[in-house]
Every structure is written in structure tokens, then in C-alpha cells.
Amino acid sequence: MELFMIEAFAEAKRVLAAGEVPVGCVFVLDYDDKLQVIARAGNDVNGTKNATRHAEFLCIDQVMVFCKRKNLKESDILSKVTVVVTVEPCIMCSAALHELGVKEVLYGCANDRFGGKTLVDVSYVTNKTHDKLHVNGGIYADEAMTLLKDFYKGENPSAPITKTKR
Amino acid sequence: MEQETTEPAKRIKLSATSECYANAILTDEYMQELPRAVVYLSELENKRQISCVMQELSKMLPLEKMGLQHLKRVRQQDILLCKVIDLSGQPIREYLTTVGLSEKIIHILCKNLREQEVPSTAPLLRWQYENAQKYWPCKFHPDKYIESLHSGSIFNEKDRTFHAKIIEILFEIFSKLEANKPCGICIDPRNNAIVAAASSRITINPVMHCPMVLVDYVARTQGGGAWQKELTQEFGNLDGDSYKEMEENSILSGIPTSYLELLRNDKRFTDVQIGAEPIRCKTTVEEMVQNQQSSNMDNLAKYGPYLCTGYDLYLSQEPCLMCAMALVHSRARRVYFLNRSSNGALVTRLKLHSVKELNHHYEVFECKKHDCSNNTKCS
Numbered sequence: 001m002e003l004f005m006i007e008a009f010a011e012a013k014r015v016l017a018a019g020e021v022p023v024g025c026v027f028v029l030d031y032d033d034k035l036q037v038i039a040r041a042g043n044d045v046n047g048t049k050n051a052t053r054h055a056e057f058l059c060i061d062q063v064m065v066f067c068k069r070k071n072l073k074e075s076d077i078l079s080k081v082t083v084v085v086t087v088e089p090c091i092m093c094s095a096a097l098h099e100l101g102v103k104e105v106l107y108g109c110a111n112d113r114f115g116g117k118t119l120v121d122v123s124y125v126t127n128k129t130h131d132k133l134h135v136n137g138g139i140y141a142d143e144a145m146t147l148l149k150d151f152y153k154g155e156n157p158s159a160p161i162t163k164t165k166r
Numbered sequence: 167m168e169q170e171t172t173e174p175a176k177r178i179k180l181s182a183t184s185e186c187y188a189n190a191i192l193t194d195e196y197m198q199e200l201p202r203a204v205v206y207l208s209e210l211e212n213k214r215q216i217s218c219v220m221q222e223l224s225k226m227l228p229l230e231k232m233g234l235q236h237l238k239r240v241r242q243q244d245i246l247l248c249k250v251i252d253l254s255g256q257p258i259r260e261y262l263t264t265v266g267l268s269e270k271i272i273h274i275l276c277k278n279l280r281e282q283e284v285p286s287t288a289p290l291l292r293w294q295y296e297n298a299q300k301y302w303p304c305k306f307h308p309d310k311y312i313e314s315l316h317s318g319s320i321f322n323e324k325d326r327t328f329h330a331k332i333i334e335i336l337f338e339i340f341s342k343l344e345a346n347k348p349c350g351i352c353i354d355p356r357n358n359a360i361v362a363a364a365s366s367r368i369t370i371n372p373v374m375h376c377p378m379v380l381v382d383y384v385a386r387t388q389g390g391g392a393w394q395k396e397l398t399q400e401f402g403n404l405d406g407d408s409y410k411e412m413e414e415n416s417i418l419s420g421i422p423t424s425y426l427e428l429l430r431n432d433k434r435f436t437d438v439q440i441g442a443e444p445i446r447c448k449t450t451v452e453e454m455v456q457n458q459q460s461s462n463m464d465n466l467a468k469y470g471p472y473l474c475t476g477y478d479l480y481l482s483q484e485p486c487l488m489c490a491m492a493l494v495h496s497r498a499r500r501v502y503f504l505n506r507s508s509n510g511a512l513v514t515r516l517k518l519h520s521v522k523e524l525n526h527h528y529e530v531f532e533c534k535k536h537d538c539s540n541n542t543k544c545s
Contacts, residue, residue: 044392047390048382048385048390048391048392049385049388049389049390049391049473050381050382050385050390050391050392050473050496051381051473051474051492051495051496051497052378052381052382052492052495052496053392057373060371060372060373061371061392061393061396064370064371074372090491090495091487091491091494091518092487092488092489092491092492092494092495093488095486095487095488095491095511096373096488099372099373099486099488100372100373112523113523113524113525114491114495114524114525119521119523119524120487120516120518120521122487124515125487125509125511125515125516126486126487126488126509127508127509127515
């Protein structure tokens with residue numbers, strides 16, 4: 001499963017070129033003893049002017065299309081999906097993935113600013129304490145961090161200038 | 167402004183004319199009694215001893231070092247020595263010697279010792295200050311703004327009338343147009359104009375909770391938006407003229423057609439402004455910033471629309487964790503909600519705005535008016 005992280009990286013690098021925060025994600029479906037990537041995306045926040053367009057959300061949208069096309073029930077599919085993402089899902093994404101009931105989440109580096117696992121007990125707040133979703137990180141963490149650092153060295157072209165701290 | 171003179175410790179009960187009020191959901195540090203620590207007090211025999219004792223104590227055992235700088239040192243003949251816990255089991259006499267007090271002073275201090283509970287952190291609001299005074303005299307630097315949030319005096323009659331109006335519109339959309347699905351409205355508070363309005367679309371996609379759709383409609387007013395394909399119907403059925411207007415007027419592109427018709431045709435709402443400020447071109451922003459007229463302005467006034475910066479959101483349901491965090495990412499200024507949700511993340515299961523590590527914090531208000539729904543969950 002860890003090898004799918006390489007595909008997630010490809011997405012991260014692709015959106016970095018478009019000026020997005022370089023986070024990439026793939027949804028891996030484990031079905032009939034076959035592993036299959038059914039969604040892949042990077043962040044698309046600046047492109048859509050919508051701060052919620054994280055890679056995970058684009059993948060969720062793709063799964064909806066996938067299920068509709070194949071006439072499958074979303075919840076049946078999502079429960080067999082491993083989410084592989086280069087950076088720890090933020091609180092919003094983590095809450096969504098808990099709510100949707102994916103099988104597990106594997107991430108690269110931690111996210112101490114928004115991280116769902118680091119800052120908040122997401123399974124408690126979303127009331128999903130039984131069937132606890134496993135969220136584990138540390139896969140290719142250095143590579144993921146390096147990519148983020150490269151981005152933040154440059155400037156987010158859409159962000160307003162932050163107020164200077166008194 | 168008139169409310170400022172009334173007693174700030176009590177929440178203001180609203181006058182009969184306004185049926186709507188918004189209570190700030192403050193983080194726990196403002197709502198809870200101050201934590202307390204146990205300290206040693208020494209009761210001196212007479213007040214003349216205070217000055218010489220104080221001289222040594224402030225040098226050897228300063229309050230700052232114990233994190234008790236918000237307390238006064240003396241109350242009548244009682245003088246505060248140190249936290250009991252700092253002794254880690256050592257006898258007090260020995261401890262006072264270790265920190266370097268002179269024999270003479272230790273002798274005076276140890277004549278009449280007792281333990282006492284005192285507030286271990288500084289009071290933030292007047293009610294905490296008044297409560298703290300019962301334990302031990304405190305210093306207090308009132309924060310007018312937070313105090314007004316707590317008392318409700320932040321809103322004047324005009325604000326409350328506006329809240330009531332928006333909630334009326336929300337209720338109308340909710341009950342007449344959306345079959346009791348959660349609804350939300352985004353307001354630009356500078357001119358009280360409706361920027362966008364939306365309702366839950368979880369039948370299309372399980373993550374299309376009302377606030378998620380709402381921020382995407384706000385994005386449309388800025389030339390963005392992610393769910394253009396999935397959510398086209400709402401903006402369909404336009405006659406030729408309206409469609410042309412929408413094309414030319416992206417400032418209205420956050421408001422679905424049926425809502426727009428309601429706002430334009432219902433006499434109760436015709437005085438409400440609609441439409442977002444168009445996004446500014448980069449050079450205008452740079453000029454403004456260079457002219458330095460902008461030092462006191464917030465980011466919305468300074469740079470123009472960017473995500474939900476400076477905007478206020480009115481929601482029929484308390485947002486869940488996903489939605490509450492989406493509004494943090496979107497940099498909303500305020501979130502007003504009507505009904506608590508069983509999965510709510512602003513008061514019910516968590517106060518997301520109390521997570522200090524986040525890079526943005528909005529203010530949260532719970533509105534009371536119509537019993538808008540029997541909904542119990544954010545969706």
C-alpha cells in the first residue's frame with residue numbers, strides 16, 4: 001500500500017507547478033483481491049477560489065462519479081478504500097473521511113497547524129468512536145515535508161498579506 | 167452604545183421589539199471559574215511589619231516567579247508567601263531558608279501560617295474578577311471587546327433587527343424552498359449585503375453539507391467554484407434577461423435563482439441588499455496599500471473579497487467538524503447558527519474556535535428566534 005504514496009506524490013508535484021500547496025492524494029480500492037486507484041488529485045484551492053478544495057475532497061468527488069458510472073453504492077465502495085495522502089489530512093478532511101467511513105488513512109508527514117490527528121479527537125467529535133478509523137503517518141515523511149517547504153519558500157500568490165504581529 | 171452603561175456582568179435581556187438575539191459562544195476560559203492553587207499565607211501581628219517583609223519577599227519570592235503576578239501580595243494583615251506545591255514536601259521553614267530569606271523575616275512569617283485557595287490565573291472577564299475577589303484580591307485589566315461579546319452589548323438595536331431579518335429570510339428559504347433542509351446565508355457586513363445563499367445537497371454528494379455548498383457559492387462570486395457541474399440546476403431556469411444579467415453580473419452568482427426571486431419579489435425582503443463586491447484587480451489593491459489609507463482597515467476592506475474573509479455566515483444548523491473547519495479555512499469573520507446539532511463542532515461536541523493552534527479563529531454566536539426546524543444534525 002505504501003507504494004501508492006509515489007502516485008500521491010506525482011499529484012502533489014503536478015499541482016505545485018500550478019501554484020497550489022503541494023498535497024497529493026489517491027484512493028485505493030481493495031476489491032476482489034485487486035488493488036485499484038479509483039481517484040487521484042492534488043489541492044485545487046487557488047484554482048477554484050475555494051479553500052475547501054483539498055486533494056481528499058477532489059478524490060471524494062471522483063468516487064461519486066465512479067460509483068454513479070458503475071452503478072455501485074458509495075458506502076460499499078468507500079468502506080473498502082484506503083486513502084493515501086502525502087500530508088496528514090486536516091481537521092476538515094479527517095472529519096469527512098471519518099463520516100464517509102473509509103477503511104484507513106495513510107499519510108506522509110504530520111500537519112501540526114491543521115492536522116486532524118494532531119489537534120482534535122476527530123473520532124469523538126464526529127461520533128465515530130466504534131469502528132475507529134486507523135490514521136497512520138510517517139510514510140515518505142521527509143519527501144512530503146521537503147515538498148511543502150519548497151512551496152512555502154515561495155509565496156502563495158493568492159494569500160493576502162498577513163497582519164504584522166504586535 | 168447605550169448598553170455600555172448597564173451592568174456588564176449580566177447578559178442583556180433584549181427589549182420586546184427585537185425578537186432575535188445572538189449569544190456569543192466564548193471559549194471555555196471565559197465561561198469557567200478561574201482555576202485555583204493553594205498558597206501559604208502568613209498573618210502578621212501588625213501592619214508595620216509589612217514593608218520590611220515585603221522587601222525581602224519581592225526579591226526572594228516574587229509573585230512573577232510563581233506565575234501569580236495577577237494577585238496582590240497583601241490583604242489587610244495577611245501576606246501571600248508561596249504555592250504549597252512548590253515546596254514539594256519540604257517543611258515551610260526550611261523552604262523559606264533555601265530561597266534565601268533572612269532568619270529574622272522567617273521568624274516573623276512563621277508565627278501564624280495557614281493555607282488558602284487563590285485564583286491561579288488572571289481574570290479575563292469582570293464576572294471572573296468579581297468571583298476571584300472572594301478568594302484573594304486580584305489585579306484586573308478589562309478587555310472591553312470581549313466583555314461586550316459576553317454581555318451581548320456588542321450588538322445594538324439595528325444589528326439585532328438585521329439579524330432578525332436574515333433569520334427570517336433563512337427561515338423562508340428553509341421552509342418554502344428547501345423542504346426543511348439545512349440552509350445558510352453569507353453576508354458582507356460592510357454593507358449588510360447577501361453574498362451567497364445555499365442549502366444542503368447531500369443527496370448529490372455526501373460531503374455537500376450546507377456550509378460546504380455555501381463557501382463554494384461564495385467562490386463563484388469571485389470567479390471560482392468547484393461544483394459548477396454538480397450544482398447547475400439551482401442557477402437554471404433563468405429567463406433570457408436574467409441569464410444575461412447573471413453573466414454580466416458575477417456578483418449575483420452566489421445566489422440560486424429561486425432565492426433571488428424570493429428576495430426580489432417578497433415585500434418583506436426588498437430592502438435587503440444583494441450581491442458581492444466584485445474582486446479587485448491587483449493594481450488597485452497595490453495602489454491602496456501604497457497610499458496607506460488602509461492602516462485601520464480589515465483585510466476585506468483592504469484587499470477586497472478573498473474566500474470568506476470578513477464575511478459573516480448565518481446557518482440554520484450548528485456546523486459539524488468538517489464544515490466548521492471548512493469555515494476556518496475560508497477565513498469567515500463570524501458564524502451565527504440557529505439550532506444546535508448532535509454532531510456540532512462549535513458548542514455541542516467541541517468548540518473548534520478554542521483550538522489555539524489554528525491559524526484563524528472566527529467568532530461564534532448562537533441565535534434564538536424561530537424554532538426553525540426539527541433538524542438535529544449538520545448536513
